[in-house]
Amino acid sequence: MDSTVTNAEKYFGQFCSLLAAYTRKTARLRDKADQLVKQLADFANTEGPEMRATVRDFVEDLAQVQDYRQAEVERLETKVVMPLKLYGAQIKQTRAEIKKFKRVQKNEIKQLEKLEKLRRKSPSDRQMISQAETNVQRASVDTGRTTHQLEETVDAFQRQKLRDLQRIFSDFVTIEMVFHAKAVEVYSRAFQTLEKYSPERDLQDFRAKMHGGSGHHLARPLLDASPSPCVPWPPGSQGAQSTVRSQRHEDEQSGDSVEEDLGGQEQGPRH
Amino acid sequence: MDSTVTNAEKYFGQFCSLLAAYTRKTARLRDKADQLVKQLADFANTEGPEMRATVRDFVEDLAQVQDYRQAEVERLETKVVMPLKLYGAQIKQTRAEIKKFKRVQKNEIKQLEKLEKLRRKSPSDRQMISQAETNVQRASVDTGRTTHQLEETVDAFQRQKLRDLQRIFSDFVTIEMVFHAKAVEVYSRAFQTLEKYSPERDLQDFRAKMHGGSGHHLARPLLDASPSPCVPWPPGSQGAQSTVRSQRHEDEQSGDSVEEDLGGQEQGPRH
Numbered sequence: 001m002d003s004t005v006t007n008a009e010k011y012f013g014q015f016c017s018l019l020a021a022y023t024r025k026t027a028r029l030r031d032k033a034d035q036l037v038k039q040l041a042d043f044a045n046t047e048g049p050e051m052r053a054t055v056r057d058f059v060e061d062l063a064q065v066q067d068y069r070q071a072e073v074e075r076l077e078t079k080v081v082m083p084l085k086l087y088g089a090q091i092k093q094t095r096a097e098i099k100k101f102k103r104v105q106k107n108e109i110k111q112l113e114k115l116e117k118l119r120r121k122s123p124s125d126r127q128m129i130s131q132a133e134t135n136v137q138r139a140s141v142d143t144g145r146t147t148h149q150l151e152e153t154v155d156a157f158q159r160q161k162l163r164d165l166q167r168i169f170s171d172f173v174t175i176e177m178v179f180h181a182k183a184v185e186v187y188s189r190a191f192q193t194l195e196k197y198s199p200e201r202d203l204q205d206f207r208a209k210m211h212g213g214s215g216h217h218l219a220r221p222l223l224d225a226s227p228s229p230c231v232p233w234p235p236g237s238q239g240a241q242s243t244v245r246s247q248r249h250e251d252e253q254s255g256d257s258v259e260e261d262l263g264g265q266e267q268g269p270r271h
Numbered sequence: 272m273d274s275t276v277t278n279a280e281k282y283f284g285q286f287c288s289l290l291a292a293y294t295r296k297t298a299r300l301r302d303k304a305d306q307l308v309k310q311l312a313d314f315a316n317t318e319g320p321e322m323r324a325t326v327r328d329f330v331e332d333l334a335q336v337q338d339y340r341q342a343e344v345e346r347l348e349t350k351v352v353m354p355l356k357l358y359g360a361q362i363k364q365t366r367a368e369i370k371k372f373k374r375v376q377k378n379e380i381k382q383l384e385k386l387e388k389l390r391r392k393s394p395s396d397r398q399m400i401s402q403a404e405t406n407v408q409r410a411s412v413d414t415g416r417t418t419h420q421l422e423e424t425v426d427a428f429q430r431q432k433l434r435d436l437q438r439i440f441s442d443f444v445t446i447e448m449v450f451h452a453k454a455v456e457v458y459s460r461a462f463q464t465l466e467k468y469s470p471e472r473d474l475q476d477f478r479a480k481m482h483g484g485s486g487h488h489l490a491r492p493l494l495d496a497s498p499s500p501c502v503p504w505p506p507g508s509q510g511a512q513s514t515v516r517s518q519r520h521e522d523e524q525s526g527d528s529v530e531e532d533l534g535g536q537e538q539g540p541r542h
Contacts, residue, residue: 004477007317011310011313011314011317014310015307015310015311015314018303018306018307018310020305021303022300022303022304024295025299025300025303028296029293029296029297029300029449032292032293032296033288033293035289036286036289036290036293039282039285039286039289040286042282043282043286044281046278051433051436054437058440058444065447130352151481151482154481155474155477155481155504157475158477159470159474162322162434162468162473162474163471165322166325166465166468166470169465170462170465170466173329173458173462173465174462176454176458177454177455177458177459177462180451180452180454180455180458181451181455183318183447183448183451184448184451184452184455187444187448188339188448188449190444191441191444191445193447194437194441194444195441196441197437199430199434200439202433203426203429203430203433206426206429207426210422210426211422220304224520235476242312267456
């Protein structure tokens with residue numbers, strides 16, 4: 001019984017700290033991806049219109065995966081790490097019960113030894129022996145009652161432990177499964193965004209800028225240097241849409257930060 | 272043209288270091304999960320037969336997800352971080368071309384200034400002016416040729432950059448997508464393993480041990496203490512199968528370590 005509780009204390013403590021570390025590492029991964037999102041968004045502004053639109057769509061998907069990762073972090077904290085932490089209290093209570101049992105058991109042994117001694121040294125002292133026998137019987141009743149209580153406590157503890165273990169790891173698996181499924185969904189969309197990009201229009205644009213905007217023809221007064229035509233494109237629907245979506249995502253991001261603050265330091269706050 | 276290359280250098284450098292960090296954090300996550308796998312495997316040995324089989328099956332799935340994560344880490348390293356690193360060389364070459372162009376351009380300006388000065392100070396020295404005009408024309412031809420070469424280089428650089436960017440991030444998304452899809456698959460199986468666990472048989476076993484093995488009835492000589500029946504179960508098929516599978520996994524693990532060693536320190540070797 002003692003080893004059952006000691007064992008549970010040891011392993012549940014390890015599961016708790018390992019899963020807390022796992023959650024923190026997940027938060028670190030989210031932080032790095034968030035930084036990549038920011039850099040990619042900056043970069044998009046320096047590129048041609050097609051690449052700009054493509055990177056903005058991609059960045060939105062990448063950011064969404066991080067939002068799901070953030071939800072993963074919060075749920076791991078609440079449904080996996082916290083329940084494992086609460087085990088500490090339950091184990092403490094069961095430990096106290098075991099201590100009580102050991103005390104009662106020790107007393108019974110003491111009374112038994114007393115009786116044995118009396119029987120050996122003063123076998124004729126009927127009154128003393130009778131008294132000692134009563135003490136032993138009382139101690140035995142105590143032990144019996146305490147043992148029964150303890151058995152019930154340890155039995156409940158063990159039942160709870162097995163159920164909790166099943167529930168906590170089921171929750172872990174569910175949280176991970178939901179995150180991975182969402183990630184597959186979002187990345188499938190991101191893949192299509194990247195696949196349909198064609199650099200031709202951006203290259204035309206780039207060449208037009210290179211010939212029209214670099215100013216090197218000013219240094220060639222003796223050579224024919226007619227300014228190249230500036231390929232026009234509508235800065236309309238696509239660009240505007242991206243900004244709106246990007247705005248929406250920024251709102252989401254600040255919403256996440258608030259949630260994160262509630263979660264505390266443990267899970268590695270977004271910055 | 273200069274800003275195109277400077278910009279690419281800046282952003283590709285950032286993408287490279289962020290994606291290298293992302294890969295390292297993924298490796299750290301894998302390490303934590305590997306530690307959890309070890310602890311759970313240890314714990315399984317201390318539990319009743321049903322929980323032991325359940326945890327062993329679960330641990331196998333958890334370890335398999337880490338194997339997929341290891342593949343993810345290796346592929347990110349090879350198909351995302353390395354190509355971004357190689358960009359450094361390409362940028363260096365383009366930078367050298369730009370430097371050459373600037374030198375040639377500077378010479379043309381110098382020749383032009385010389386000609387202007389001669390025209391102002393010695394407008395009658397036809398021979399000197401004619402020589403200076405020839406020098407300016409030569410310098411102009413040089414500038415024209417170098418400019419053309421440079422435009423071609425920068426054009427190729429830009430085309431390559433856009434294509435590489437598309438390819439690298441497509442590869443990133445594909446690698447992530449494959450990992451997440453595999454994780455969903457394995458965790459679905461793990462979820463079923465955990466769901467079908469019932470603690471009843473383990474609790475019967477535990478109670479039998481508690482009554483039969485704790486020895487407390489020896490301290491109760493005056494009370495009725497008949498030893499409880501020890502519920503028997505076959506230690507057969509299920510247990511043996513688990514061990515074999517666990518063995519197979521250990522082989523996989525050591526295989527991974529070898530692969531990992533090839534990858535070097537960067538991606539956080541398994542231990």
